[in-house]
Amino acid sequence: MARREYSLLGPDGARAVETGLAAAEWYHTDVPRKVMxxxxxxxDQPAIRDTILLYGCMVGFAAGGIALWGTWWCVPFWLAYGVLYGSASDSRWxxxxxxxxxKTAWMNNAVYEIASFMIMRxxxxxxxxxxxxxTDTYIVGRDPEIAIMRPPAFVKLIGSFFGIPEVIDFFPRMIRNSLSGPTAEERTFVPQSEWGKVQRVALIYTAIYAATLAAAIGMQSILPLMVVGLPRIYGAWHHVMTGVLQHGGLADNVIDHRLNSRTVYMNPVSRFVYWNMNYHVEHHMFPMVPYHALPRLHEAIKHDLPAPNRSIVEAFAEMWPALRRQLAYEDYFLRRDLPAGAKPYREDFHRAALGDMPDALPAE
Amino acid sequence: MPQWIRACATGDVEEEDLIRFDHGGATYAIYHSPEGRFYATAGLCTHENVHLCDGLVMGHLIECPKHNGQFDYRTGAAKRAPVCVDLRTYPVKVDGSDVFIEVP
Structure with a gap:
């Protein structure tokens, strides 16, 4: 296969539209309507409980970090605060x-706006x-959220654990959005009716960061930035660690989430920070199921899915060699076995869309 | 010329739920509201052509199963992003235990 072109304005995206790979009908495990x-x-109850716990912990950890500022004892407080700010905000967003x-719309919107600001989106x-x-999960040239492109850029990936490429991208984009609304690429997926809103949000973000920076200069201290902004860097590692497992090393240009998404069993703390998005095949197959019901959905459909990884460590052990192999051979991906009795992968769906290219789906 | 077509029996759709109805190459969604009324809309979401029949009815809202956009199925009004374009609605009448919709 030719080198992948990830630009949303490039030829791969246009080809996906032409062949029907974009906006296609994806595979779903059969679940009785009553169960679904x-x-x-x-x-509202589970998310209210989790939100009070999240923001309560953030206030407590920030207070501890501020109170102990200037001593080494503040470090664990900032590390904990950072993970909640720079990683839990990803899953809340x-x-x-x-x-x-x-259940209540304004609650979703309020937490969404706060989390978007913290995660710098x-x-x-x-x-x-x-x-x-x-719509187009890991369809090259269509999906703007492909975390690991091929060949994998390991330096960028490692930098993401500290939020570096994202922060470097965010601030110039925020200024551009403030001045002229969405960029040309963003206009391919943001409807025109929302362009003004993109600009307004960017202006609000700019004002908050300017005020924080002014406070830091006024106080002659980075303390204000430790509370607002910097945690996106020093607390990003957890959401990157869990996030890269969602699709890393798996197939692209397919329309069966069992081929391009990964479910990983995780410890309770990571599941709280990640809000159960470790059940990622389930989430993509049925995005209407709330995070608190994903474990039950998993039980209902696991007979039709590849076996989940049993831990974060095991998932990395599976993914990392695949990423390394993609350095030399971009088309390589992990094709995991399905349990006995599962519906086979419908590779004919995407083979037809890809023009039945023989090297599009190499065997594991 | 519009015509009334039998879409389903009243018992085919649970209260606060919907079913899919295909006719003449088009697909429709038939709703049974919490207060017992029936409504009909186009069967595909205006955002990405996803069948609404797999979505969730909450009160008078239908939520698309793919991107969680919402419509008021009584009026077709788009209520939540990413849907921006209203859903087409169709007149409905109940005759005995049968539900009819008027299609173009």
């Missing part, structure tokens, strides 16, 4: 963006980018 309706039911975390732009990610 029960799983999709919304509730995600779930509230879907509108599934809370324009809340107006990224709502649309994530819609595209679900």
């Amino acid at each position: 309706k029960e799983l999709m039911q919304r509730s 995600h779930e509230c963006g879907h509108g599934t975390a809370f 324009n809340s107006a732009t990224w709502r649309w980018s994530h819609a595209r990610h679900h």
Whole structure:
């Protein structure tokens, strides 16, 4: 296969549209309507509990970090605060963006806006980018949220654990959005009716960061930046660690989430920070199921999915060699076995869309 | 010329739920509201042509199963991003235990 072109304005995206790979009908495991309706039911209670716990811990850790500022004792407080700010905000942005975390719309919107600011994503732009990610998950040239492109850029990936490429991208983009609205690429997935909102959000972000910077200069201290902004760097590692496992080393240009997404069993703390997005095949197959119901959905459909990785460590042990192999051979991916009785992968779906290219789906 | 077509029986759709109905090459969604009324809309989301029949009815809202966009199925009004374009609605009448929709 020719080298992948990830630009949303490039030839791969146009080809995906031409061949029907874009906006295609994806494979779904059969779930009785009655069961699915029960799983999709919304509730405020779990997310209110988790949000009080999250923001309560953040206030407590920040207070500890400020009180102990100037001593080494502040370090663990900032490390904990950073993970909640720079990583838990990713999952809150995600779930509230879907509108599934809370039953009450304004609660979803409020947490979504706060989380978007903390994770440094324009809340107006990224709502649309994530819609595209679900329409065309890991379809090259269509999905704007492909975390690990091929061949993998390991330096960038390692930098992401400290938020470096994202922060470097964010601030110039924020200024551009403030001055002239969405960029040309963003305009391919943000409807014109929302362009003004993209600009307004960018202006608000710019004002908050300017005020924080002014406070830091006024105080002659980085302390204000330790609370706002910098945690996106020193606390990013957890959301990158869990996030790269979502699709890393798996197939692209397919329309079966069992081939391009990964479910990983995780410890309770990571699951709280990640809000159960470790059940990632399940989430992509049925995005209407709230995070708190994903373990039950997993139980309902696991007979039809590849076996989940049993830990974060095991998942990295599976993914990392695949990424290294993709350095030399871009088309390589992990093709995991399905359990006995599962519906086979419908590779004919995407083979037809890809023009039945013999090297598009190399065997493991 | 519009015509009334039998879409389903009243018992085919649970309250606060919907079913898919295909006719003449088009697909529709038939809703049974919490207060017992029936409604009909186009069957595909205006955002990405996803069948709404797999979505969730909450009160008078239908949520698309793919991107969680929402419509008021009584009026077709788009209520939540990423949907921006309203859903087409169709007149409905109930005759005995049958639900009819008026299609173009």
